[in-house]
Amino acid sequence: MSRGVFGDLPNPVKYDGDDGITPSERGEVDAMEGNELTPHIQEMKRVLGDKIDEEQLAAELDKYLNDYHVNIESAKRGIIRKYGGADASSFATSATVVKKIADLSGSEQNVDVLAKVVYVESKNITVKGLNKTIVSGILGDETGTASFTLWESGSVMLDKGSVYYFRNCYCKLWNERVQINLGNRGRVEPAPNVSLNVPDRSITLSSQECKIGDIREGMGNVTVTGKVLTTEARKINVKGEEKMVYSGLMADDTGKIQYSAWHDFGLKAGETICAKNAYIRAWKGIPQLNMGDRCEISRVDAVFDIQEGGDSKKTVGDIARIGGGLDITLEGLVVDMKNGSGLIKRCPQCNRSILNGVCTAHGQVDGIPDLRLKVVLDDGTGAIGAVINRADTEKLTGISLKAAEGLAAARGEGIVAREMMGRILMRRITITGNVMSDDFGPSMIVRSAAPVEVDLESEAEKLLEEVEAAL
Numbered sequence: 001m002s003r004g005v006f007g008d009l010p011n012p013v014k015y016d017g018d019d020g021i022t023p024s025e026r027g028e029v030d031a032m033e034g035n036e037l038t039p040h041i042q043e044m045k046r047v048l049g050d051k052i053d054e055e056q057l058a059a060e061l062d063k064y065l066n067d068y069h070v071n072i073e074s075a076k077r078g079i080i081r082k083y084g085g086a087d088a089s090s091f092a093t094s095a096t097v098v099k100k101i102a103d104l105s106g107s108e109q110n111v112d113v114l115a116k117v118v119y120v121e122s123k124n125i126t127v128k129g130l131n132k133t134i135v136s137g138i139l140g141d142e143t144g145t146a147s148f149t150l151w152e153s154g155s156v157m158l159d160k161g162s163v164y165y166f167r168n169c170y171c172k173l174w175n176e177r178v179q180i181n182l183g184n185r186g187r188v189e190p191a192p193n194v195s196l197n198v199p200d201r202s203i204t205l206s207s208q209e210c211k212i213g214d215i216r217e218g219m220g221n222v223t224v225t226g227k228v229l230t231t232e233a234r235k236i237n238v239k240g241e242e243k244m245v246y247s248g249l250m251a252d253d254t255g256k257i258q259y260s261a262w263h264d265f266g267l268k269a270g271e272t273i274c275a276k277n278a279y280i281r282a283w284k285g286i287p288q289l290n291m292g293d294r295c296e297i298s299r300v301d302a303v304f305d306i307q308e309g310g311d312s313k314k315t316v317g318d319i320a321r322i323g324g325g326l327d328i329t330l331e332g333l334v335v336d337m338k339n340g341s342g343l344i345k346r347c348p349q350c351n352r353s354i355l356n357g358v359c360t361a362h363g364q365v366d367g368i369p370d371l372r373l374k375v376v377l378d379d380g381t382g383a384i385g386a387v388i389n390r391a392d393t394e395k396l397t398g399i400s401l402k403a404a405e406g407l408a409a410a411r412g413e414g415i416v417a418r419e420m421m422g423r424i425l426m427r428r429i430t431i432t433g434n435v436m437s438d439d440f441g442p443s444m445i446v447r448s449a450a451p452v453e454v455d456l457e458s459e460a461e462k463l464l465e466e467v468e469a470a471l
């Protein structure tokens with residue numbers, strides 16, 4: 001059995017392809033500190049130009065911070081969106097600083113590093129079914145070394161022994177070691193006139209122990225300890241041959257992941273296992289733990305307090321680094337509602353949403369009415385698109401399908417979305433579901449949603465008036 005065959009394992013995660021969302025915001029946002037507002041106002045001024053003067057900006061910022069109780073990042077994005085600045089996602093915030101490797105804490109979201117390439121290799125990985133080359137290795141300066149990954153290597157060629165500026169990096173802590181990452185905002189610039197003395201250090205590239213919540217696409221071999229939540233054995237057809245595939249869910253205190261194996265390891269729900277030398281593949285950003293030929297399973301006594309229906313709380317910033325995952329809970333403010341929200345019609349055969357009575361797969365059909373919200377949730381670390389189903393749409397907006405149909409019949413279909421927008425915008429909610437990523441960024445298909453009880457009603461009303469005045 002080869003890796004190639006193993007790679008064909010079907011992914012049992014259910015996903016209704018219709019409900020994809022294309023959030024305009026990316027999840028990467030820079031952490032900010034301090035209460036000094038002037039630099040923030042000037043940053044916004046640079047983006048907005050003459051559309052608004054500084055006094056108005058200061059007043060807006062004060063309102064967002066003190067009346068709406070949003071944090072500074074969400075406030076800035078909201079104001080820029082409101083005054084029609086360029087796409088808020090391209091709005092890079094805090095000025096980056098050059099840090100020494102030993103000074104990196106592992107939580108930097110936007111940092112420049114001047115370092116020598118100690119070791120470098122290219123790897124081919126599969127992202128969303130496409131082959132992609134990433135570059136990884138070890139960087140060093142006078143203070144220490146750290147592993148790095150260029151996720152968008154493009155045409156960058158790194159020479160071992162040469163010194164470069166690695167701009168707009170984000171860092172992560174893994175096994176108490178700092179990792180330096182360059183995403184699509186990252187940049188590499190040669191620094192030919194700089195020489196750096198890097199202290200010697202032994203380099204190991206073996207299977208690394210990690211927590212389930214830290215697992216992401218592009219990791220190599222991992223060793224994971226977790227509780228088996230479910231097991232399933234199915235017969236599938238691989239190139240005309242029947243094979244058994246063993247899969248299920250496992251979890252630790254940081255998250256939940258789906259595992260798959262061709263070999264029957266005899267896993268039982270409820271036991272805690274250590275899977276050594278498993279490897280990661282991802283589907284739409286959702287990592288999957290594959291127990292391949294080299295994987296060794298042992299039973300351990302670790303205790304995790306996890307229920308099968310349990311979820312794990314994360315931030316949008318976490319998602320931006322991980323890519324996706326199962327049963328993730330996020331809390332944040334609804335900062336936008338997208339087209340395709342409100343009263344929609346679905347094809348009775350395939351359940352896709354249809355436009356003007358025509359399904360792209362089944363032609364003219366008699367559509368079934370449904371409710372849906374496509375929103376952008378901002379939790380201060382970033383923004384994510386979320387698609388909310390009918391029951392939760394009814395719960396969050398107080399508008400039932402019946403009421404929506406009545407409203408549409410009396411006052412036109414557009415009124416439903418507009419009415420919902422007034423009731424959902426700037427509301428704080430929690431959402432739980434599976435998160436996946438595509439070229440437009442992360443999005444969640446929401447399984448359950450609930451309002452967070454804060455007394456923001458009067459603020460929300462005020463905001464609604466403003467939004468309506470701006471429409």
Ligand SMILES: [Zn+2]
Pocket residue numbers: 347348349350351352359360361362363
């Ligand atoms: Zn259809």
